[in-house]
Structures are given as C-alpha cells and as structure tokens.
Amino acid sequence: MAPSIPIFPEQASTLASRVDNLYFFMLATSGFFAVLVTVLVVFFAIKYRRRHPDEHGEPIHGSLALELIWTGIPFIIAMVMFVWGASVYFALVRVPEQALDVYAVGKQWMWKFQHREGQREINELHVPVNTPIRVIMTSEDVLHDLFFPAFRTKMDALPGRYTQLWFTATKTGTFHIFCAEYCGTRHSGMIGHVTVMTQADYENWLGGGSAGGSLADKGQQLFSQFACITCHRSDAQGRGPVLNGLLGSTVHLANGNTLTADAAYVRESILNPTAKVVTGFQPIMPTFQGQVTEEQILALTEYIKSLPAAAAGSGGTGGAGASPAPPTPGPTK
Amino acid sequence: MTTTAAAPTALPARHYLNEQEGVKSWLLTTDHKRIALLYLFSITAFFFLGGFFALLIRLQLLTPTGALMDSDTYNKVFTMHGVIMVFFFLIPSIPATLGNFLLPIMIGAKDLAFPKINLLSWYIYVLGGLFALAALIGGGVDTGWTFYTPYSSMSSNSRVLTAGVGIFITGFSSILTGLNFIVTTHRMRAPGMTWFRLPLFVWAQYATSLIMVLGTPVIAITVLLMAFERVLRVGIFDPSIGGDPVLFQHLFWFYSHPAVYIMVLPGMGVISELIASGARKNVFGYSFVAFSSLAIAIIGFLVWGHHMFVAGQTAYAGLVFSIITYLVGVPSAVKTFNWTATLYKGSISYDTPTLYAFGFIGLFLIGGLTGLFLAAIGLDIHLTDTYFVVAHFHYIMVGGTLMAYLGGLHFWWPKISGRLYPDAWARLSAVLVFAGFNLTFLPQFVAGYIGMPRRYAMYPPEFQVYNILSTAGATILGAGYLFPMIYLTWSWFYGKPAGDNPWGSKGLEWETTSPPPTFNFDTTPIVTEATHQYGHHEEVKVV
Amino acid sequence: MSHLEDGHDHILPATTYYGIFAVLMVLTAATVAAAFVDLGPLNIIVALAIAVVKASLVVLIFMHVKYGDRLNWVVVGAGVFWLFILLSMLMLDYSSRGWMNVPPIQHVS
C-alpha cells in the first residue's frame, strides 16, 4: 500500500456511498451550527468587550420565543438525522435474499473464514465483486468485531452466538479487515485483507484449492465421525428427528412452541440438545459441548443444509412426522 | 484582572486555612472547603498519572509499528489511562473539588448536610485509588476501562480483580458525595434562597448528584458480579455455560453512559457561572438552562444502548436507543444557545476564566455535534470502535469537562487560596490548552472515519500522519496543563491577596472573605434576589 | 426552611403497627398458598403483586412515608422509577431477541 495520505476511506461497496452521504449531511449541518455559534461568540466577545471596570451587561432575562425556536429547530434536525440514520441502518442489516454465505470465526487473534465450497482462509477473505456476501460469524473465545472500513460495515462476533453482516463489493482490489472490539494482547494484530475479485477470477480461485471438498462434505465426515448418523437417520427410523430439509422449516417442540430452524438452532441443538426438544422425541441426545469446534459446527450446519429436502417424506417439519423414539429415559448415552 | 475596590494588601486574619494547623487538622477535618482541597490534591495526582499514560500512548503511536512498547504493555497503558482518568479524575473532578467547596457557600449554608460523611467519602476515594495503584504496580490491567466480559472475566491475565475492587470502592465515594449534595441542596439553603434563585452551578451539581446516586450502585454490583465471575467462574456472563456477555455491557453502560453526564454536567454548571460573571450579566433563559440539566440527567439514563449498536443487541432496541439519544442532544443545544445569547449586550472581559469558557463552548460544540454522528445508527456502524469515537469523547470529557474544571479553578482560585495568580501565564496556558487540544484530537476524527480502530498498539501506515499530528498536539496540551499546576502552586504561597471579589462578580461566594471563614459566613446570609443580577435589576427587560 | 414541619414526630398508635404486621403475615401465607396453585403465567404476577403490596405497607406505615414530607414520596418514586428504567430498557433488547437478530439460513440453490 502506498504511503499516501488518505483523507477519506475508499468507497468499495454498494452501501458505502449511502453511509457517506449521511456523513456529509451531518458534516454540513453540524458545520453550519459550529460556525454559527463560533461567529456569534467571537462577534459578541469583540463588540461587547468590557470597556471600563465597573461596567455591567444589560439585564436581559430571556425570551420564550427564542427558547422555543432553539429547542424546536435542533429537535427537527435531530429527527431528520435519526430517520436518515435508521434508513441507512435498515439497508445495512437487511440481507438480500440471494446473498452468498461465508462463515467467519474469530479467535484470539485471527479471523478464520470458511467458504461453502470448502476453501478456508486465515486473515484473508476472497469474495467476488458485485455479489451480495453475507458473513455469518461467531467467536471461539472473547468478543471480536469484524470491521470492513471500505464497505462501511462491522459487527461484533460473540462467543455462543451467531451474528451477521453483509456487503456487496463494487470494486476489485484489496481492503482492510480489522478487529474492532478489543480482544486482548494482539488485538492490533488481528487484521487482514479482503480481496475483491472479478467473478471469473473468483471462480478460478475457488477451483484452485479445496482439498477437503466442500464445507458440506466436511460436515458429512463429521456427521459420521461424531456418530450423529446413528440417531439422525434419513429414513425416519432413528431415535432423533430427520434432518433433511430442516433449515428454514418450522419445528414443533415438545413444550408446545414452534420455531423456524436456523443456524443458531442447529448450534444450540448440538451443544445444548435438551434446550429445545422436538415433539415426539425424548431428551436423550448427549451434549457435544467441548468436543466440537465452532468451525465444525458450521460445517455440520452446512451439511444439514445440503441434505435433500424431500427425503423420507418428513418434508419441512423437521422430523415431526417421524415415529417417536422408544421411551428410554435416564442415562442412555 | 478587574478589581473594583482598592487592591487589598493582606488576607483576612482568620479563615478556614489558618483556623487550625497541622496535618491532623487536615486529615480529620469536616470542613467542606478543606475536604475540597484534599480532593484537589488527590485528583491532581491522579490526573498527572493518567496524563503520563496518555503521553506514553501518544509516543507509542508515533510510528505504525509502535515506537515504544510491546502490545501487552500498550494495552495496559491505555487501560490504566482510561481507568484513572475516568474513575479517579473526571468523575470526582468538578463535584468533589469545586462542588464541595462552593455548593454550601453558594446556597448560604455553613457546611454540607453530612460533614463527616463528606470526609468519609474522601477516605473511600483514597482507598479505591490505592487499589487502582496496587493493580498498576502489581502488573497492570489490560481489559480497557470498559472491562468487557468474557475477556475480563475469563481471558485476561492481569490485575482485573484489584482494579475492579478499586472501582467498586471508589463508587461509594461518588455515591456519598452525590447523596450529600442532594440533601444539602434540599435542606440547607439559606433564608430566601429559593430554587429559582440557585446559581446554575448548583442546579448542575444537583442533576449530577442524581446520576451519582442512581447510577453508581449499578456499576458497583456489575463490577462485583464480574469479579465473582472471574474468581468463581460462576457463569453469569460466560456464554459457554449459559451466561450472556451482552448483559454485562447493558449493566455497565447503564451507569457508564450517565457517567459521561456526571463528568460534563458540572462543567456546564461552571461555564454558566463563568459566562455570567465574564459578561456581567444574568444567564439568558435561566430556567431553561436549569431544567436542561435535569433533562440531561434523566434522559441520559435512557440512551445507554447507543454504545452497543454492533454488540449484538437487537435492531429494535438499537433504534429506540438511537432516537432517545437524539432527544438528549436537544437540551445540550439549548444550553449552548443560551450561553451564546448571554454574551449579547454583555460586558465581556478577557480574563482567564472567560477564555476557558469560550474554549469550552468551542470544544463542547464539536464534541456534542460529533455525538450526533454517532447517534445515527446507520453511520455509527461504521464509526463505532474507531478513533472517531475516541476523538468525540475526548472533546466532551477533556475539551468539555477539563476546560470547565480549569476555568472554574482559575475563577474560584482567588476565593479558595485568597490569592491572585499571574494572569499572563494563565491566559497563555488557556490558549495552549485550546490549541493543543484541537491539534491532538481533530486529526483523530479523520483517522477514525478512514477506519483506524481504537485500542491498537500498531496500525497500518496510512494513518501515521494523523498520529504524528496528534502526538504533536499532545505535547502542547501537556505544557498547557503543566503551567497552571506550577503557577497556581506558586500563587498559593506568593500570590497577591485577591480581596473578597476580584472579578466584581455576583454570588454569595463573593460576599464572604477570601479565603472564607470556617463556617463560610459571619452571619447567615439572607437572599433577596436571583443569581447574577448586575446593574439595575429592577428594570427587567424581556426581548 | 419554611416548608419544614415543626419538628414533632407524627406518632401513630401502636395498634396500627400490630394491624399492619397481621396483614403482612396474612399476605405471606397468601403468597405461599398461591405458589402451590397452577395459575400459568399469572403465578409470577400474583407473587409480585403481593410482594408489592407488602412492600408498600412497610414503606407507607412502618417507614412513615405516608405521614412524612412530600419529598420522601418523590425519593421513593424515583427509586422505583429508575429500577423500572433499568429493567424495562434491558427488556427492550432481550424481549426482541427472537425477532430478527439470529441469521436465518436460507437454502441457496
């Protein structure tokens, strides 16, 4: 990077200019008031300077009209700023339907990215230009924050939870990734680059090296390795619910509630299986807390996502139609 | 300096400083004025300690790779800078010194309502301070002054516990000061001192005290829970066993956002006095300025979530916190406009306190207006945790509070010490502070918008130019702070006697001697008019 | 200080205290009894309502707020109000956690 002196960050995403426009509006408005007050203060200070030691100011006590004006005008301007800020915010948090998912896991002191196609990167992220990208992130230890200054977006990565951000890069090139939430000794070393490539370059890059197959393939290996497959069978004969077509479907829970299955639900069900038990099943699944990493959970989720939806006729009900497990309460690992 | 009477030649024969002598008479005093000086002495010590760390930070950031220390040391340095400046300097600064000294005098009381509790609060402060120093000497703390979990509770290998205990203890000092002020303002006013005759400084102290009393207990219990978490691994903030780290942030900012108003509201009160005296005019729109203090104190409790727009709180919560944050900006704007209007047709002096007041208006203006940027939730996503935020809150806390504190110190120093300081030096330092401050922190806005994250020991090279400017400014700023320390100390011993009212100002504190007697007034004053009525107050004019 | 009373205590008859104690005992029994009845989500509401009534009796009668300075009403009110601010603004976040924040993973074809 050339050591030139930047005065403004590069605009490299579709939303960057929207954020910047709001910034310029704020600069103009507050600049106006700053200059107004400063000029008045300086002008008064000179015009009404004390000319002899016993002088007094004129006893002017106030003016309701003026008070109302300078309460009302800032209030209106503030509301304009709020509405504008909120509208930009909606754009920043509302992920486009067709966004491409990338997974990020923060760990002291690195960012680990996983592509669905199987590529894994550390402190480097390759994305195609003009494509909405959603980064789903979590943390393995403390709080981190994934910050893309050129895309004007950031989000905290929290342990035990998934958060997300999205952007559509508009320029090819290399831009900063920072960790923006203080995370310990090498916080300032938790930086990297996002490389925005043309669609073709990106395809090439994807083709370049995915030794272990796609993320879903990796998930499949883990699915066998952790013996998930013994209970979660696709033929609806297992002791656990069928997972085909789970994500996005409505799950009916034993306590009568329903929920829409998402990545957080899958993660919770792996680490904390009895928290949300599917109706018709016993709370017999052991926890995998401490045995499975965040990245592996993401791979498992990706595998579950890749399962054909229509298997065994259980459809989108998350296995609710499957025959319930035999009633085996108590310790059955 | 303006002196309306003939220059006095000696201090009064008896005053609070010579009524009793000896170390014991200070350490066991219940006189609010002496306790104010005890506080002044201790917070000055912490200020220079915190300032020393600030200097180290600026030196480190001269080069992108960190010129001075490794990351670990740097993290400890900025943490100790924050902890010391926030908890041991800014929060007690104006209330515990100027407020302690002036509040009883301004309302015509002989002392605060609970003089012994006032002394106790100082001892508690010192005890808390000793814990902070123990944390420092024992190896430092590296969590940042925000102590975010789970880093502070699970990960950090530093003296989190000791520092946490120090903050916990110091909190009680703050609570007791606030309690004392509230009770004093309600119960100890002199005959005729109605609420709407109170000096605006008293209104501001009152509003501040509300926050101290209502907010501080929450940080106390939060830090305590964090300490339990750290020692006992109880899991209350630990996501791996079911806790929620975001809960810590909520509880932390429930206090720590209003704490910003603990720092700046008293400053606003000081400025109202300085402007009124500097322009020899009552403050324009007295009741609006008074009630805006209360409005800030109350609404200030409803906005804490704006520190957490990207922390994992929901979008809905974020929007509500954003809009309330804009509401809290309005009373601040009202105050600024009223101060400006006060200058209109005033008789404006260029004395040191007035210069500080002008500086405050300028810096607070920038600090407040950049707060609007951060309140805009869509813009804050980009700005939060960058140097833009660092610059913003330094404009409020240092540009605002510290300017007001120094201005107030210069304004009331003749009353506190009975002596005058060298005026030329004082004006020079006021200008130095203003210029140095802007040079230090204006570049940080630019660096922040470009994306420089805060709490970085090393940074990409394109930010270097802004850091060099900052460091240069900090040097000037440091000199600006060092001078007053030197010439005020000098004037304590060698300054010319100031006389009762060197500024020709109005207010009960100027009606007693300088320094005041132990019980402030020889006879209980009877108040017959509102504050700062100069000239012919019978012809009240309303534009 | 014109608004101060003349310094004499407002002395209640001792029977008032005994009466309030009896009511508090009855309410304690009621809160235990109510806990053993399944009222669904009402259980917590009943328990808190009884607790609030009990606390109010203690504050108003035992602590003399009913008979004291108006200022003490303000202080008690402020305490309750700020506790309400803390709890309700906190819920602003937590009660909307399920709405939107968790990223739903859609099928990408």
Add this chain to the structure above:
Amino acid sequence: MSDAALTQGLHAAHHPRQMHHFDSMAQQKETATFGMWVFLVTEIMFFGGMFAAYMLYRMWYFPGFAAASSELDITLGGTNTVVLIGSSLTVAMAVHAAQLGKRNQTVWLLIATGVLGVVFLVIKYFEYKVKFAGHHLPDGGMIWLFPGREFQLGPFIYGGFDVSQSPELAPIASQVRIFMVIYFALTGMHALHMIIGIGILAVILRMAIRGEFSKEWHIPVEIFGLYWHFVDIVWIFLFPLLYLVHRHG
C-alpha cells in the same frame, strides 16, 4: 465543634445534640431522614442490578430455575420471612417508643430486633450449609479455597428426572448453576446487609441503654429503622422470587 460555635456567637441556646451547621432540630432531623432515604434509593439500584440478571435468566432458563428453586427449603425460607417481618414490627415499635421517650421499651424492642435478626442469619446459615454440603455452591477456580468443593448437581429434579444422574440433562445443569449463582448473590448480599444492620444496631442499643435518646432527639433509632425496613422489603421480594418459582406440579 461547639467551641467554634460559641466563639462565633451564632447560636443561641439550643439542644446539645444540634450540630453546628443546622439552624434547628427539625432541620437536622429532616435532613438525616432524607439522607437515609436517598441512601436507600442507591440500595434499590444496587440490588436492581442483580434483579436485572435474575429477570433475564429466569426468562431464558425457566426449567432450570424451576428445578433449582424447588430444592430450596420453603419451610426455612417461610420461617425467615416471618422472622424478618417480625423484626420489622419490633424495630417500628422501637422507633415508636423512642418517639414517646420511653427508654426501657426502646431498649427491649431493639434487643428483640437484634435477636430476630440473628435468628434469621442462623436459619440462613443452616440453609447455606445444606447447599454447601450438596456442592451447590459454584466455586469455579476456587477449588484451592474449598478443597473438593466442585460444583455438583445434587438432587435437582427436572421433568421427573434427576438432573445429576442424567448426562443429557447437563444443559439444565448450567441453568441450575446460574440460578444458584443468583441465589447466592442476592441472599448473600442481603445477609451482608443484615450483618451490617446488626452491627449498627449494637451501637444504637448502647446509646439507648445509656439513655442518650429523648423525645427530642432519637435520629439514630429512626434512620436505623428505615435501613432495617429496607432490608426487610428486599427479602419480601426475594422470598417469592427465589423460593416460589415453580412450586405447583
């Protein structure tokens, strides 16, 4: 202080208990009680932080809260509620007696208050002892302080199963654990306030025995009464919130 006041000649003959900076006994009394009220507001917020944690985790982890709460001894908790409200009565009566200037009655009622306070703490001690013996006290990294005291799930029943016997109920275990943390934090902080209260009570009792209080001046009894009532009020909320989460079914 009285010397200074005399030399200043500001004060006409006034009650010996009136401090130099007050104009009247009434002002002094109003100031003291008002100060105590403001202090109690800070106490509300202090407990408020813990109540916030309680509210959140109860909402999230109701099953664990229900299981853990039902293991608390409702008899001991209920007895303590009665004891504490009783002590509130005795302290209210002590203030009443002090207002009337009845020294002996004040002394005996203060003693009764202290005894009830101690009874409360003794009962609390036995409750804690059971939890300690059952290893329900989360100890985390403090194993060295409590050798062999690792947190264990005693007989916590959830959905008909003993949580400690069912590894798959481990998630409930962390919920139970969080309840226990909040239980110990709230009751521990409450007990600490009781202990401080008994300490203050001892001082005031001494003053009462020496006959220092009178119809005109009994501020310490009065503000101590306020403090004690507040501690009682905290317990009035703690009892249903901790002991009665899910007693039916």
